[in-house]
Amino acid sequence: MRQVVIVGGGASGMMAAIMAAREGAFVTILEQKESVGKKILMTGNGRCNMTNTALPLSAGYPHEKQNFLERCFLQFDAHDTIRFFEELGMMTKKRGTLVYPITDYASTVREMLLMELKKEKVKIKCAEKVVAIEKKKSSWIIKTKGWQYEADSVILASGSKAAAQTGSDGSGYELARSLGLKVKKPLPALVPLKCRETMCQAFAGIRTYVRLRLAIDGKEVQKEEGELQWTEYGISGIVVFQVSANAVRALEQKKKTEVWIDLCPFVAKEEILQFLKKTMDFDEKKTAEEVLLGIFPKKMVLGLLKERKWNKSSPAKEYSQEEWSLFFENCKNKKLTVTGTKSFENAQICCGGVELFEVSAPTLESRRHKGLYLAGELLDIDGICGGYNLQWAWTSGYLCGIHAAKGK
Ligand SMILES: Cc1cc2nc3c(=O)[nH]c(=O)nc-3n(C[C@H](O)[C@H](O)[C@H](O)COP(=O)(O)OP(=O)(O)OC[C@H]3O[C@@H](n4cnc5c(N)ncnc54)[C@H](O)[C@@H]3O)c2cc1C
Numbered sequence: 001m002r003q004v005v006i007v008g009g010g011a012s013g014m015m016a017a018i019m020a021a022r023e024g025a026f027v028t029i030l031e032q033k034e035s036v037g038k039k040i041l042m043t044g045n046g047r048c049n050m051t052n053t054a055l056p057l058s059a060g061y062p063h064e065k066q067n068f069l070e071r072c073f074l075q076f077d078a079h080d081t082i083r084f085f086e087e088l089g090m091m092t093k094k095r096g097t098l099v100y101p102i103t104d105y106a107s108t109v110r111e112m113l114l115m116e117l118k119k120e121k122v123k124i125k126c127a128e129k130v131v132a133i134e135k136k137k138s139s140w141i142i143k144t145k146g147w148q149y150e151a152d153s154v155i156l157a158s159g160s161k162a163a164a165q166t167g168s169d170g171s172g173y174e175l176a177r178s179l180g181l182k183v184k185k186p187l188p189a190l191v192p193l194k195c196r197e198t199m200c201q202a203f204a205g206i207r208t209y210v211r212l213r214l215a216i217d218g219k220e221v222q223k224e225e226g227e228l229q230w231t232e233y234g235i236s237g238i239v240v241f242q243v244s245a246n247a248v249r250a251l252e253q254k255k256k257t258e259v260w261i262d263l264c265p266f267v268a269k270e271e272i273l274q275f276l277k278k279t280m281d282f283d284e285k286k287t288a289e290e291v292l293l294g295i296f297p298k299k300m301v302l303g304l305l306k307e308r309k310w311n312k313s314s315p316a317k318e319y320s321q322e323e324w325s326l327f328f329e330n331c332k333n334k335k336l337t338v339t340g341t342k343s344f345e346n347a348q349i350c351c352g353g354v355e356l357f358e359v360s361a362p363t364l365e366s367r368r369h370k371g372l373y374l375a376g377e378l379l380d381i382d383g384i385c386g387g388y389n390l391q392w393a394w395t396s397g398y399l400c401g402i403h404a405a406k407g408k
Contacts (some may be wrong), residue, residue: 001026004404005142005151007130008172009036011393012376012400013157014113019401021120027405028151029122031165032143036117037110039159043390048106051078051394052387054097057141057246062245065381068081069392071361076398078391082399088112098387133175135369153371153404156399160350160377161186172378173353177235180368182355184380188293188347189245190389193259195336200301203230204224207237208296211265214243215258216250225265232403235259235336243387245351248341258339262294263331272328273321281318291316296331299380304331323361349389352381364396372408373400 002025006013009031021027029036040048057073058066080101082092090112091102125144131370133154141315142149158172161185175181203332207229214222243259250257264272277368279291279306292301294300305312310319319327344350359366359374366372375396383389 002153002405002407003151004028004153004161004401005030005149006155007142007175008156008158008167008376008378009033009124009126009131010039010157010159010166010168010376011037011214011390012159012397014117014153014154015394015397016373016375016401016404017122017249018113018116018120018155020153020405021117021400021401023121023402023405025153025405027120028121029117029124029147030128030130030142030149031126032169032171033288035128036124036126037113039163039168040110040113041106042163042166043106044100044387046106047104048109049098049099049100049385049387049390050092050109051081051391052097052326053077053078053082053094053099056293056384057391060383061381061388061392065356066358067101068361069381072395072399075362076395078387080398081391082091084394085109085112088116095326113234129171130175131395132190133179133372135179135372138275140371153373155373155400155404156376157375157392157400158376158378161344161352162188162190162347162350162377164344168377174355176358176378177185177365178234179366179372181358181374183364184352185252186246186344186350186352187343188341188352189248189382189386190241190348191248191346192231192334192342193234193244193247193338194340194342195234195259196339197336199303199307199334200230201232202306204232204301206230206264208295208300209265211262212239212243214246215256215260216236216246217255220260222246227322228261230286233342234338236342238385241348244341245337245382245384249351251338251340259336259338261336263300263334263336264328269332270326273324276316276324276387277321284315284317287313287314312325348385349377349382351380353378353380358382362399363408364399365403365408371404373404375400 161166161170229237
């Protein structure tokens with residue numbers, strides 16, 4: 001019976017363990033926290049957006065990684081994920097193409113995995129931090145603080161540096177480096193962005209539906225639409241997370257990184273101006289503040305007027321059509337200069353990690369070391385929001401588990 005040791009009991013590690021055990025291996029998970037699957041509980045705001053059925057699946061990841069990913073998804077894709085969990089007894093539901101457990105509780109996903117790990121007699125050792133991995137002639141020695149384990153195959157599934165409170169403290173990168181593997185500098189992604197403009201403080205606390213464009217060195221590279229949250233330091237929300245990976249890579253290369261925001265994406269500027277004219281005609285005494293209150297939230301109205309140095313109590317009619325036109329031009333094209341991101345603690349994932357050329361697709365076995373496999377976020381794969389990061393954890397866990405158990 002082949003001995004498989006898995007370093008890390010997150011989404012990818014648990015999936016790998018189940019698959020390796022199903023293939024007949026004796027499997028041990030070494031997990032440094034007091035329990036496995038902690039990060040799963042935080043996913044999707046506690047609901048776990050576990051995958052995405054949009055086609056092609058690889059479109060949810062950076063362009064240059066799509067070929068690699070397609071080879072992996074051919075073996076295990078979003079539909080396989082849904083089937084896998086349904087076979088464990090969990091019903092799923094969809095919001096558009098986003099898939100969730102029917103309970104809307106991320107804990108259900110974790111419970112299903114725990115049940116299956118038990119059924120497959122996987123040994124789970126918690127509070128066991130792996131500190132070193134050594135290659136012997138035809139086996140591996142995995143060292144924790146107080147013990148050492150021997151295995152025919154090792155699966156490194158120790159996650160990234162994002163949300164370290166769940167256990168992914170970046171130690172997996174060190175283990176990979178100690179084995180000679182190249183690691184691309186990890187950067188926080190799916191993370192709020194810090195911006196220079198004081199407008200953010202004026203708007204802090206407001207949530208608005210916006211259209212957002214990311215420009216790098218003056219060139220538009222990504223467009224998104226959705227709810228944005230204004231904060232003291234900058235901007236947050238899923239619409240921001242979606243552009244954050246591109247933003248963080250640009251910032252790392254010291255490129256000019258800007259976000260352009262349309263605060264009223266549902267209507268054209270001309271339409272707003274006509275509407276405003278009607279409001280003013282209906283009640284000539286209305287102030288600048290009063291005519292805007294039906295278009296933007298109050299805090300935003302006050303911030304916008306202050307920014308343009310307009311008197312909120314002046315009659316709206318005192319400002320010319322041209323001035324109003326400029327006012328709304330600015331609302332539809334608000335520029336924010338991105339100066340940085342929030343920390344790894346506030347990030348959902350990392351971009352960067354063990355370079356993809358270090359592993360063969362689709363086995364995910366190390367090209368340098370036979371019997372070493374890499375799964376999950378530890379590898380240099382980052383998806384957008386929408387279930388893509390967990391899908392990568394399921395797919396890579398599946399592949400590592402199957403191949404580690406077979407030893408090929
Ligand atoms: C707040 C939040 C919300 C998210 N929401 C979603 C979502 O809805 N959909 C989605 O697709 N993705 C989501 N993600 C991302 C997703 O959770 C991760 O991409 C995924 O869990 C990564 O799985 P993993 O197995 O690679 O790593 P992890 O789940 O981080 O697991 C790694 C495990 O390895 C252990 N470990 C690390 N080093 C060692 C060591 N030296 N020795 C022993 N054990 C070690 C850690 O303790 C941890 O348990 C979210 C992430 C966060 C933080």
